[in-house]
Amino acid sequence: MTNTQGRNPRRHDSGAVRIESLTLLEIESILSSDAHYAATQTRNYGERDPLHDPADCLFRCPCGNTPVLNYAAPPPNALRLLSRPLSRGDGNAFYVGCPACGKVGQPSLRDWRAVIDWNYLTASVQAGSLGAVPYFNLAGLTAQQAKDRLNSIKYDLSLRRAQAKMRREQGDDVGGRFLARIDAYLGWANVAIRVLTTSPSPAPDLVHARPQVA
Ligand SMILES: [Zn+2]
Structure with a gap:
């Protein structure tokens, strides 16, 4: 076994790399399984459409x-x-x-x-502030609960993304907005994980508040 076998520096902990090796049939059998249903914490990501007025959510x-x-x-x-x-x-x-x-x-x-x-x-400006993420109903969760929820959501989204792409390759009518929305939710899940795991950036107010020597 070599060091490089199966390694991908861009892999996330969602299992996304492994998903790419599955067939459409395998993906659909996972998605419709009781085990996947039980492991998926939610598909209710919140009221906001991530494709609509995204600039309202800039950090x-x-x-x-x-x-x-x-x-x-x-x-x-x-x-x-x-x-x-x-x-x-x-x-x-x-x-x-x-x-x-x-x-x-x-x-x-x-x-x-x-x-x-x-x-x-810029996730470090929101370090630890789960309320800064307008999706996934994270407010009120502990860091560990939020991480578990986000990883469960990412895995489910990654499976559905792979399913949609394979169906499209087969010629099925998969809406571009549908795929874009999955990508946007996946992106927001990664932002949320970064908010959870990053250290606070130095507060500029404190830097500027240092006594000035005239
Ligand atoms: Zn600036």
């Missing part, structure tokens, strides 16, 4: 100011965050930027994805 910038969702040609420091170029030709994309300090998030052709990427990037 503040670590500098303390309010970021903005832009649709424009992303600046070079935002383009550098992309692992591959955007596919559309006109050069415009959604990206979140802070007008005060210039911090930017990763550009995307989807507004909700740009918001989720920014929130993931």
